[in-house]
Amino acid sequence: MCGIAGIFQHQPSTTITPQTLVNMAAIMHHRGPDGFGYQVQPEQGVGFSHARLTIIDLDENRGKQPFRSDDGNLMLVHNGEFYDFKRIRADLTAQGARFRSKSDSEIVLHLYQRFGLAETLTHLRGEFAFGLYDRSEDTTYLVRDRFGIKPLYYVETDEGLVFGSELKVLFANPAVKREFSAEGLYHQLIQVMVPGSTAFEGVKQVAPGHVVKATRKNGKLEITEEKYWDVDFPLEQDHEGDEADEQKYIDGVREKLLEAVQHRLTADVPVGCYLSGGIDSCAILGLSAAATQTSVKAFTIGFDSAAYDETPIAQEMAEATKADHHIMRLKANDLYDHFVKTLWHTERTIYNTLGVAKYLMSKEVHEAGYKVVLTGEGSDELFAGYPAFRKDMFMHGLDHLPESERQEWQALLEKNNKLFKGAMLAREEFVSPAFNTKMGFTPSCVQPWLSCADAALPLMAADRRAQVVDYDPGKAIADTLDQDMLNGRHPLDRAQYVWIKTMLEGQILTWGGDRVDMANSMEARPPFLDHHLAEYAFKVPPHLRIKGNKEKYVLREAMKGLLPEVLYKREKFAFMAPPAHTDPEKWKAVEKLAEQFLSKQAVESAGLLDYDEVVRTFEKHQSDEVPIEEKVQLDAVINHMLGVQVLHHHFVATDVPAAAQKRAEELGWHA
Structure with missing residues (x-):
């Protein structure tokens, strides 16, 4: 796990100052404290740099990036992990490839040389972001993993393209302007971002599952973006109905999740687990302990508010797996005392201080001597774990039920955790005309944030407010969603698709994931977001994701033998810090x-x-x-x-x- 940066000029003759590349690496030293590297091709107007966190191939020099191909045509910087890379290396070696390191990153060069980028991406499994320069095409590719687990930002300046793992990496380059856009400010105040955007003028993200291609033509960069993967649920009529073989899906989920966990235990350093009181992290710890047959180090956050504290269940799970359990207990003052430092890493606003808690936890993980942990992120997105999904399932997907069953569902909805009303659930029903037009209803997951628009707009300074007075944040978000991925899908599938495209990438994997973990040089690996598992989960019939009063039903049943009874029977409890x-x-x-x-x-x-x-x-x-x-x-x-x-x-x-x-x-x- 590392940090990457690069510059690709409009004119190949434009000078790139090597120290600028070094500075861009230095400002993200927290992402890669184990060394740095840079390379400039002055005749090509391109330069990359890299800050390294050693996890695979600990040799200081052998795994040093940027990598160059033997013929000098390709240059690569990579952040993240490619799983199953040993099998791919062996296959490529049998075809004549010669590797110069034991790093998983190097497989990209050899795959690309043989198959081109499109097919290369089909071989890559894991969480990753990389920049690849092809001299023969005079093109730089920026590639981000399927769910956006690893960050990658870019901006076009007067001189060319600048990219990096974090916004501050771009801002370390004097050519990059640093100013809020009016739309970006608006979205920061309502929490939910337009996918692919940032708070800052002209600065974009490579969208999950996308490639940004910058090709130099006649002294100017031509920049395009293309999707290589998407969250593709089956058409509603293609889902199996009540006749579905429930056990088949239970066994399938268990098999795919175990495989994903086993891949993510691959490292040349010790691997621990985050452990809350939820099904997701408990399942990951249980499978990790079973797969390694050792005592796994487990890290838990405890709050001084009983309504939000999950340590009792976490302790029960740790005891059941004989884990080496570390509990970090936080008090009220701990969170806001570290708010400012946390935002230097998140580079966006946070609605709840859980992001601060995660930042403090990653610090303790680092101090305990761990660089890698497995986490439970992604489970709720795949298996419909959030209260918002249950609400949408009831309101838009159960019209066929008898009145008695609908009343039962309504009672269950009203019983949903009131702690999160006003945050994860809207206080009152909010309708976005743009979302209704796009997908037939306004997903409950975006309602609490879009409903803040009326409160956020007056908060903006008058000149900023004037720029967005006719701006519709709901429409801006809805316009980025692929209509082909929504048409003909079950309402629950549509709701999950929207969450994955907005909340998962923009919040959970950002200020709840990579940014606060890597703040302390700690890599988090989410097995649930393995795309092989995800593609299987998409096919699980909606009624097996939410069954009666049980959300994540198929996962719950798949993990039944691992979970404490109280957790197996427990309703979803969203992990938040006390407001x-x-x-x-x-x-x-x-x-x-x-x-x-x-x-x-x-x-x-x-x-x-x-x-x-x-x-x-x-x-x-x-x-x-x-x-x-x-x-x-x-x-x-x-x-x-x-x-x-x-x-x-x-x-x-x-x-x-x-x-x-x-x-x-x-x-x-x-x-």
């Missing part, structure tokens, strides 16, 4: 941050927010007349207000190129 309104000490910490970042001077200096509306929002939050569900929503809005101000401080007010240069000097990294 600020639940604890006076936590609210004091919020107010302390507000004194620094939401003061009149700070707000007016940044020019992002309307100070009078900021004050009104705090007054409303402190009113005893505001219902709890609205306070949950206001907690999120306040986190976002703090967030945009912190992001401005980190990436606009701060001279990032100078900070990157200073970091390189501190590390002794020189061109």
Whole structure:
């Protein structure tokens, strides 16, 4: 696991300063503290750099990137892991390939030389992002894994294309502008982003399952984007109905998940597991312990609020698997005390301080001597674990049921966890005309965020607000969704598709995953997002994903022998940190941050927010007349207000190129 960066100029004669590439690597030293490398091809106007975290092939020099092909035609930088790479290496070696390292990354060069990029991608299994330059085509390819587990950003400047694993890597290049876009600011305040976008003007993400191709033609880069994989559920009529062989799917899920876990235990360093009190992480720990037949190190976050703490179930699971269990217990002050530092890594706002908790946990994992953990992310997306899915299943997928059964479902919905109303569930039904046109209804998963638009718009500074007064954030998101992947699909499939394209990539895998894990040089591997398992899960009939009052039914049954009975029978509990309104000490910490970042001077200096509306929002939050569900929503809005101000401080007010240069000097990294 590493960090990557690169520059590809419009004109091959334009000079690339090698130290700029080194600085871009240095500012993401946290992603790769074990060494760095860079290469410039001055006659081609291209240069790549790399910060390395050694997990596969620990030799300092042998696995050093960027990699070059023997003929000098190809140059590669890679972040992530390719699984099953030993089999691929053996096959390629039998065909005459000669490998210079034991790194999994090198397989890309040899696959590409033999098969081209399109077929190469079909062989790649895992979480990855890479940049590949082909001199014969004078083309740079930027490639991101199927679900967007690994980040990859890019921007076109006056001089050419700049790319990197994090926004700060791009901003370390003096040619890259650092300013919020009005639309980006708007979306930061409502939490949900337009897929492929960022908060910053002109800066984009390579979309999951996509390739960005930059080809130089007549002294100008021609940049295109193409999809190579998508979340493809069967047509509704192709799903098996009540006649489906339930045991077949239970056995199939178990087999595919075990295979995914076994692949992700491959490393030249110890591998641990994150462990909450949910089915997902408990299943991963149980399978890991069974596959390795050793005591696995398990890491758990505990909160000082009983309503949000899952450590008792985690302890029961750890005891059952004889895991070496490490519990990090967090108090209210721990979270907001590290809010500012966490946002330097997430590079986007967060609605809940779970992101801070995950940041602090990765720090403890690192201090315990671990570089790799397996996680449970992706399970809810594949097997319909969130309350929003159950709501959509009932409202849009069960019209055929008798009234008595519909009433039973309605009662189950009303019983759903009230802790998350206003955050993960909307306080009131919200309708987006654009989503209704696109897919027939507005998915419950985007409703809580889109419903914040009326509150977010007044919060924007007048000049920013004027730029988006006619802007529809729901339409902007809906327009990015592939109509072919929605047409003819079951309502539950449509809802899961939207979540995977928005919340999974934009939140869970960002400020709940890679960015806070790699902040402390720690690689997280989510077996549930193995695309072989995912493609099987897409075919599981909706009524076996949610059966009666049991979400994730087929997974629950597949893992029944591994799970504590209390967990097997338990309803889904979304993992969150306690919101600020639940604890006076936590609210004091919020107010302390507000004194620094939401003061009149700070707000007016940044020019992002309307100070009078900021004050009104705090007054409303402190009113005893505001219902709890609205306070949950206001907690999120306040986190976002703090967030945009912190992001401005980190990436606009701060001279990032100078900070990157200073970091390189501190590390002794020189061109």
